[in-house]
Amino acid sequence: MGIRLGLVGLGSFGSAFADLFKRHPLVSRIALCDREPERIRKFAGREDWKDKFHPRDAYDSLDAICRSDLDALVIITQPWLHAPQCIQALESGKHVYSAVPIISLPDDRETLDWCDRLVQSCRRTGRHYMLGETTYYRPEAMFCRRKAREGAFGDFIYAEGEYFHDVDDRCNLREVQRSREASAAGREWIALREEYRRRGARSGPMHYPTHSTCGPVCVMNAHALKVTACGYRNRNDDPYFRDCAFSNETAFFEMSNGACARICEFREVAGSIAGHETFRVLGTRGSYVEFQWKENFRTTPGTAKPLAVAKLTPEEMRDPLPEEVLKAWYNTSKECVEYGGHGGSHAYLVHEFVEAVAHNRLPAINIWESVRYMAMGVAAHQSALRDGERLSVPDWGDAPK
Numbered sequence: 001m002g003i004r005l006g007l008v009g010l011g012s013f014g015s016a017f018a019d020l021f022k023r024h025p026l027v028s029r030i031a032l033c034d035r036e037p038e039r040i041r042k043f044a045g046r047e048d049w050k051d052k053f054h055p056r057d058a059y060d061s062l063d064a065i066c067r068s069d070l071d072a073l074v075i076i077t078q079p080w081l082h083a084p085q086c087i088q089a090l091e092s093g094k095h096v097y098s099a100v101p102i103i104s105l106p107d108d109r110e111t112l113d114w115c116d117r118l119v120q121s122c123r124r125t126g127r128h129y130m131l132g133e134t135t136y137y138r139p140e141a142m143f144c145r146r147k148a149r150e151g152a153f154g155d156f157i158y159a160e161g162e163y164f165h166d167v168d169d170r171c172n173l174r175e176v177q178r179s180r181e182a183s184a185a186g187r188e189w190i191a192l193r194e195e196y197r198r199r200g201a202r203s204g205p206m207h208y209p210t211h212s213t214c215g216p217v218c219v220m221n222a223h224a225l226k227v228t229a230c231g232y233r234n235r236n237d238d239p240y241f242r243d244c245a246f247s248n249e250t251a252f253f254e255m256s257n258g259a260c261a262r263i264c265e266f267r268e269v270a271g272s273i274a275g276h277e278t279f280r281v282l283g284t285r286g287s288y289v290e291f292q293w294k295e296n297f298r299t300t301p302g303t304a305k306p307l308a309v310a311k312l313t314p315e316e317m318r319d320p321l322p323e324e325v326l327k328a329w330y331n332t333s334k335e336c337v338e339y340g341g342h343g344g345s346h347a348y349l350v351h352e353f354v355e356a357v358a359h360n361r362l363p364a365i366n367i368w369e370s371v372r373y374m375a376m377g378v379a380a381h382q383s384a385l386r387d388g389e390r391l392s393v394p395d396w397g398d399a400p401k
Contacts, residue, residue: 002027004070006074029057078185098129130353148219164264203245206378207378215278230249248267251384291313
């Protein structure tokens, strides 16, 4: 039996996921919700949506769709709304998928409080929360998790994660900001932002840390214990960074498995070291760096062999998906499976959430996993504001078995 799913937020990013969710074979009925009706009409009028969408399943508010008989909601709205909207959905009895980050606010204490409230809401309601962090399902992350399960890394010793997204890059952050602020929710944020300015709360790129923190955490299956960080302050009075204490932040973490991790979140940088959104993981036996698997096959002291280096393609690194799912997403005109953006991760995020809801199991990127990504960034930002003071990273424990 299929699940009944609602999509909340049909802007440019939400729309990119709509067809993947609609076409998944475990979704039997789909609902649409947006404050701006033209966004709903874009899908409601399509012939290929009529098998799963009925006009009565169109909603203009989160309150209304939370009163529905749907099983789950996919919330892809503005970042400052994510956590409160997800809690409302959980408390209404719905499983929830949230776009990243968990929430984006200038105030660190508020952010951690929302993390705690989400954890408590999942515990209390028994509903599932999944964060749509794309790095988790990039091909390299899937490959490295398989290698980690095999023990092929040996002992983990060091990891790096980085998100180098210049404000004027191809995905222009100024344009993203203008588009968000032009919406109904965006205009509300402009008014709220003034209160944070009055209080002197200033943000930074570590308030959106999940693209860089996810890789090391999910591969090593370890969380951060301590952090020291520093920041680079914009020096040319760029209005984009008016509310930011830093335009770039770099952090060094002590991890729970004894390894160290370096995390970079940059919004003012000409180019990148490698891919602008990537990670590396080094072990005593094997290492992953830039689409290469390197292994010395050491088992005991003195048994290392000459280093073997294998170059990998995305197709080689991806986990398999069920045939019926691949068939549903196959584009006959292009003769390929449409995996979606961010390294093809969109398809895997959709499948993981839908399958988790259908089988009532904890999703891979559950709330306990998600808050670990977020807490690293918050603690790093606090450390940078305190000139690199070494701070503890909050943690809510492992997910229940």
